Amino acid sequence: MKRCLLSSFIALLIGGSLHAQGDYSDGRRLAQRINALAKSHPQYVKTRSLVKTLGGADIWLITIGTGQTEQKPAIAVVGGVEGKHLLGVELAIGFAEKLLASAQTDSIRRLLDEQTFYVFPNMSPDATEQYFAAVQYERNGNARQTDDDRDGKIAEDGYDDLDGDGKITFIRVEDATGTHILNPDEPRSLIPADLAKGQVGRFLVFPEGIDNDKDGTFNEDGEEGVHFNKNATYNYRNFLPGAGEHAVSEAENRAMFDFLYDAFNVYAVVAFGPYNNLSSPEQAGRGDGAGPPQQGRRPGGRKITSWSSQDAKANAFVSEQYRKITGTTDAPKATAGEGNFAEWAYYHYGRFSFSTPGWWVPRVKADSASRGRNLDNASNGSNDPVAAYLKWAESEGISNTFAEWKPIEHPDFPGKRVEVGGIHPFVLNNPPHTLVDDIASKHTAFVVALAGMAPKLDVVDLKTEKLDNNLTRISLKVLNSGLLPSLTQVGERSYFLKQITVNVKTTGSQNVVSGRKIQTLGAVAGGQAVELSWLVQGSGKLSIEAGSVSTGKKTVEVTL
Incomplete structure (x- = not known):
């Protein structure tokens, strides 16, 4: 039944389309799209600006659901994790648009009655x-x-548009001390010289610009401040450019984290950013939280640096569904950086954290039409992403994404041959906008399918047995009928997250003789149940309530 329901979700959502537009959304266009959702779906949508950035941009929150949204299991969907990843913004706002476009169908309406979605379209609007x-x-x-090079000056060495084309690309300098060579399979691109292969560097390569402060480094201190994706508390590192003076130093990080820490109903976070644990799921480590928490050990007494075995299994299952639904293959390896959001969401927030860039340059097989170049997998892989992109763009008829190299006079390299050119900014991380709608449809279908895997509490096998002395034995099973565990194991170690509470609500002179009247349960795996029993003295009716805000609640009536 659940599989059929998920299939119907996917079929409905892939058929939706985004508002017609020719390019990615700037702040003004994003605000228009958010306001349009609130106006067209007031029964489902609440919007607000959590805070304004130093640049004056809004950090938007879209809450989607019905009734008391804070009392229903929730997924947080986050875009704009990194500023250069424009697609993440489109996937987040596109999810909201496509979900609500299908809100009048029975399946989606039922989903919005049962669960909540918190959408943060863009966390890096500046x-x-x-x-x-x-x-x-x-x-x-x-x-x-910020003073990224810590020389006491602010923004004194930023980018310079040397060829006046409005795009910062690269400069290459012919030099005997060069570190790069032309890619023999794609001479428009440069790759590091490999001494093990007898390669000797011919070129120095720098971002397009001038060494304005004459410290030997190019463009290291421009008009760029703190990165949202370097400013979280997990694995935070001081003194890195973009990290901020301390963790959570920025208004946008603080506002979002404050909201999420109060949102006890969130059971999963989906981030559209550079890290990818959906194509390549997390691996459980040895120790460091790989198993269940030890009894009596103080939570936080040892730093957890890998996913637990139970959580990793859940990630593997979700990953399999992600690949099936989106049809993505050949994802490049991605490593999480210091202070990144996706790892914070698991290790410090304690929720299931799933992250994907949503798109990467597709692999293209070599053929005889490749202008005579031997563009095999070696140059089509992560060793040279520019060559891989150029080959794919050529196969798709995509042009105007590469600036041909042309000589210039450069003040920092008198008497040397210097050329400016190379791949345009943004194109390696963001597809042509004509592809965005289809990508957003598939990722919306995935998030809806993930909601179908949510932990869901039920009470089953209720039994009563009349005993002597006006006693009744009550037994039942608290079942997680969902596919995801009710808590992550890292969350189970935290006193902050809400566990399942089971409460026997007596009336009159009823008395619970054996068994705890109020008790909490740790993580209950998907499809698993915990059996409980009580001895209650008295007569009449009582109720037993079980659940949490992240699993839903169930109440059963018992007659003694």
């Missing part, structure tokens, strides 16, 4: 605006003024 600026470059930081 950075994403750089895509729409007069000079376009990949930016991840907000509008805070």
